[in-house]
Amino acid sequence: MSILSWCHWLQNTPFATGIRQSDLLFPLIEGSHIMALALSVGLILAFDLRLLRLAFAAEPVSRIMEQFVPLSLPGFAAMFITGLLLFIAQAEKVYQNTFFRFKLALLVLAGLNALLYQVKFYPKMAEWDKTGVVPRGARVSGALSLIIWACVIALGRTMAYEL
Amino acid sequence: MSLQQIWEWSYSSKAVDVLRNAKYAIPVIQSFHLFGLTLVLGTTVVFNLRLLGLGVRKISMQAITNQLWRLAVGGLLLSVATGILVFIPDPARYAANTAFKTKLVILVLAILFHFTVFRKVVRANAPPQFRRAALIAAVSLTLWFCVGWAGRAIAFLG
Numbered sequence: 001m002s003i004l005s006w007c008h009w010l011q012n013t014p015f016a017t018g019i020r021q022s023d024l025l026f027p028l029i030e031g032s033h034i035m036a037l038a039l040s041v042g043l044i045l046a047f048d049l050r051l052l053r054l055a056f057a058a059e060p061v062s063r064i065m066e067q068f069v070p071l072s073l074p075g076f077a078a079m080f081i082t083g084l085l086l087f088i089a090q091a092e093k094v095y096q097n098t099f100f101r102f103k104l105a106l107l108v109l110a111g112l113n114a115l116l117y118q119v120k121f122y123p124k125m126a127e128w129d130k131t132g133v134v135p136r137g138a139r140v141s142g143a144l145s146l147i148i149w150a151c152v153i154a155l156g157r158t159m160a161y162e163l
Numbered sequence: 164m165s166l167q168q169i170w171e172w173s174y175s176s177k178a179v180d181v182l183r184n185a186k187y188a189i190p191v192i193q194s195f196h197l198f199g200l201t202l203v204l205g206t207t208v209v210f211n212l213r214l215l216g217l218g219v220r221k222i223s224m225q226a227i228t229n230q231l232w233r234l235a236v237g238g239l240l241l242s243v244a245t246g247i248l249v250f251i252p253d254p255a256r257y258a259a260n261t262a263f264k265t266k267l268v269i270l271v272l273a274i275l276f277h278f279t280v281f282r283k284v285v286r287a288n289a290p291p292q293f294r295r296a297a298l299i300a301a302v303s304l305t306l307w308f309c310v311g312w313a314g315r316a317i318a319f320l321g
Contacts, residue, residue, distance in 0.1 A: 032316040035204070035308060037197065042205015046231070055230045059222060063309070067219045153201065154194035161190040 202238025
């Protein structure tokens with residue numbers, strides 16, 4: 001069975017059809033997906049900007065990370081769940097959408113970028129944070145995060161335009 | 164020149180015609196509209212969590228206001244500017260849309276509240292009592308998220 005035919009099956013399940021055809025449910029899920037931007041990307045921004053010294057330069061990076069990153073996790077969870085429901089409801093068209101495929105690829109990149117920070121810069125954060133100088137790689141990671149999320153938002157908006 | 168004449172002039176201008184007909188002009192502008200939304204709603208969430216003592220407690224209200232107020236203002240300017248660009252090519256559609264009109268009313272209320280009561284409380288030296296903070300947070304979050312929801316409803320209410 002190809003992925004496309006699986007998507008065809010998926011969006012024709014009673015669950016998917018129910019969401020897609022609901023006058024209330026579909027806009028509600030889509031709206032929640034967008035409002036969750038404030039609770040996810042809107043909060044992680046502070047950490048990225050701190051890495052670049054563009055905000056909270058007087059605070060240690062570790063404090064900004066500890067205060068903002070856990071706070072953004074429920075928002076990212078809401079984003080993922082509502083996104084999954086939107087995909088299920090329109091799986092066949094969404095799967096064939098080029099903007100969606102780029103968006104998915106960038107989401108993987110965002111994950112890898114966060115993982116890289118955790119593996120490479122987080123273990124020694126206590127040391128470099130004391131010096132007040134953010135390692136170049138960590139700054140690049142912050143900049144990449146901002147760029148990737150901006151592109152994810154733009155691709156998400158544009159893909160919906162094509163559905 | 165009346166407002167009506169301004170719309171008519173801009174509606175038929177060449178620049179707006181390009182905006183209207185370029186395939187991806189509107190979604191690209193709307194992407195920037197969403198960047199603005201992320202900044203405005205995101206900073207509003209941070210301010211209110213701090214005000215209520217529910218989050219970011221290890222950073223002072225003063226530091227948060229110093230660092231994030233300009234992001235909120237920048238986000239608002241970006242959203243308003245891009246919002247105007249989306250409105251201009253198709254003014255009749257938006258002017259007739261109930262969700263759009265509702266959004267404008269709530270937006271005006273949100274801006275008024277944000278730059279008066281809210282601005283004062285996030286700049287105050289002493290934090291407000293919890294009951295007052297809770298009331299302010301409820302008004303602030305309701306107003307800004309309703310702007311977002313009303314905006315989303317424009318597409319669905321036709």
